Amino acid sequence: MIADTAPTELAATRERLRAAWQTRKPDYAQRRADLLRLRDAFRARSAAMDAAIRADFGHRSSHENLLSEAMITLAEIDHALSHLRRWMRPRRAAVGWRFWPARAEIRPEPVGVVGILSPWNYPVNLALVPLVSAIAAGNHVYLKPSEHTPRTAQFLRDLLAEVFPEDRVAVALGGPEIGAAFSALPFDHLLFTGSTAVGRKVMAAAAPNLTPVTLELGGKAPALICADYPIERAAARIASGKWFNAGQTCIGVDYVLVDAARRDELVAALLKQLKARYGDLVAPQDYTRIINASQFARLSGYLDDARARGLEVVEPFADSAPREQRVAERIFPPALVIEPGADAQVMQHEIFGPILPVLSYRTLDEAIARINALDRPLALYPFGHDRAQIERILAQTLAGGVTVNDTLLHFGAHDLPFGGIGPSGIGAIHGRNGFDTFSKLLPVFHQRRLAASDLLKPPYRGKIDAMIRWLAK
Template sequence: MDTATDTPLHALQPTLEQLRAAWQQRKPDYGQRRDDLLRLRAALKRRLDEMARTIAADFGHRSLDESRIADGMTALNEIDHLLRHLRRWMKPRRVGVGWRFLPARAQVRPVPLGVVGVIAPWNYPVNLALIPLATAIAAGNHVYLKPSEHTPRTSAFLRDLLAEVFPADRVAVATGGADVGATFAGLPFDHLVFTGSTAVGRKVMAAAAPHLTPLTLELGGKSPVLLCDDYPVERAAARIATGKWFNCGQTCIAPDYVLLPAGKRDAFVAALRREVQARYGADLGNRDDYTRIVNDGQYARLQGYLDDARARGIEAVTLAGSADPAQRLLPPTVLLDPGDDAKVMQDEIFGPLLPLKTYATLDEAIAYINAHERPLALYPFSHDRAVVERILRDTVAGGVSVNDTLFHFAIPDLPFGGVGASGMGAYHSRAGFDALSKLLPVLWQARRTGGDLLKPPYSKAQWLLDLIVR
């Protein structure tokens, strides 16, 4: 994007102040929230084809259908869910007080926070911008969005789309590079949602700390597949291929590596090869459905993993096609039994490379997962319910799809979030609505209450003390 269109650093704070002043003057009621969401949905639906073409231009080539699914459908689905439940979620929630405090009554009231900041990534630049934005709007907040500088055309699309839907003092968009992002993260928001890498997440957390800004951090990490001995290899290959090579692996919850029984490795590689070639054919450069790596820096990083693996004697098996640096085309590739010293096993891959690590026992596989940082997603494959329950009991992850990949993200009522190095907090559906609200506890005291008797000299109410302290 031309830097002339970037948001000046000195304009960030005044824009935040404008958003907050407008919010304080007129906090959004149910009617406004619903109307905002309806208009956002209509505008996005009308411009879905333009959205897909714009994202493809940023990537050099991206499957238009994958953009319609991952950036269009998911955002529309979330907005529909918010609209369906908004009135009920906004209502005060009655809670019990316990017999000792009767006849008082209590409730929790979801109240808006103020201005929510959203820092969105490049891999799903519309989905991961609009879902937290729509959730913040549903919760009654104003929003300041910072889309990724790595997808500048999509950032401009979002800026124009949101200007069409919202007044400038309700939703604003800041565009620009790392300097804008760093300053943006340090603004005194009432809540900040960041989606991106763990390394950048640490910087965002440090920038937010002086203001004690509450954070939702959706990070990444190495999300494992644990393929158990009883699960059919062909079906596993098909479902893992979808999760891994959708968007060319540029997905925060893509399977990062596969743990599988040693005796199944060769059959699994063969099944993956058949699956990939059935989907994309032998010539990836002529396949509309195979997405490219987003920029030269990401391509070089991924090629560096391959170069490092080959230098270490790790076998890399290309499943279809061949690399084309001019197109930033990197083919689906598996790496056989890399050690933890290999670069591909040290960082989140975020690309079409899939390490396969064999294990002898389930205990060994679980121990391997637990010896590393807690992942954003975990994918156990087994038809044995006891085995799956054991994996769920003995590991901790941000989210789980059993016998599939990715799809837990798309279920509106499942909160989406990480744990430890893969993030903190969660959003989607009511979890997001609650995270971007202040759940205000309110106690309504009765006209007459036993509490009026609890004062010195306590001897006068000894019978009441004996009653409640038992």
């Protein structure tokens, strides 16, 4: 393994990246060439990526790696390549009749050096997708991957060293102390993806430099099933949004609300989905392990708390393997917690794991009120065929993003901005939105040779006085 980056190297590396960018800001040809090389190198190393991620997790399905890491990253690169020339063009802006015959434009200009702090749960996708946007926007990049996926971090360092000169893209490795020092560097823009608690620390570290920040955080993303939506279909789609990557997904379903008359039917349908997907879970090949022992213990504590409160905890795989084996291999079986109160730990924290609280509601107003009682989430998943009910949910709640009648899929739509609101995040990335995030949208006003503004100067008498009063009406 490559040694961690020395704290003393961080500032020097950022300065080297900034000096190189200032000397030669990437033009269209360079940006396109960089993205093409990245795509080719990444495709050639897909097997190495898969091996690194599986080793870091203890096990993760190669199919989940292909879907969530390889497919998403390559699609983002291809999308940027297809639209880059258009994104870079100045955008015409109206000046209004009062300023005729002047004209105006908005020029997307690169900002300089973008810092990226990426997480462990999707360690390639959530590092490279924002990097693609930053490169497309004409910046240099300093990346700090998560220390919880060290093999994947090394993979990223090797990949990016093959693609980019060291004064265009650099990678820092290390733990929380390196992350804290990294956050405090005077970047031209800083992106952090991770928990809300750490996001607050990153924002505080960036504040002395007034570094612009984009924070992609998390929260308790609800699925709300309206009374007219088929339970079996809802259960299948919620199961995909909950147990993909063993629930270790920032936009994964965190709890589900269902009309009271069909709560037990939903529980049965979810259990049916789990059995169909994972069999007996004795030696699961398609079920991801929990990233480390600390996260495993945290999740176990949530179930211990639920049992201590006398809540019904449904564990369909409780007898699938000895507990010692599950702990050693970090296999945390899916579990349902039925009707937890607001004081239960599963409702106090983002779960970020394979535990799903199931809550019932009597009226849609009650369900909406329960969603609004918590912080605004990163994602919301309403299920219903009645358009008026869906519009009502969208009008009376607010989330970072929404997929209607499914889960997760808005993340992969490149023309949709991806980002949270309040505790679930600040700013947005993906596609054109990511390009704009890492650009200065520079307003430029072009005055003509002859202009009426030449007349608007003291002394304000006669015709000048009349003209100003007319313009101000």
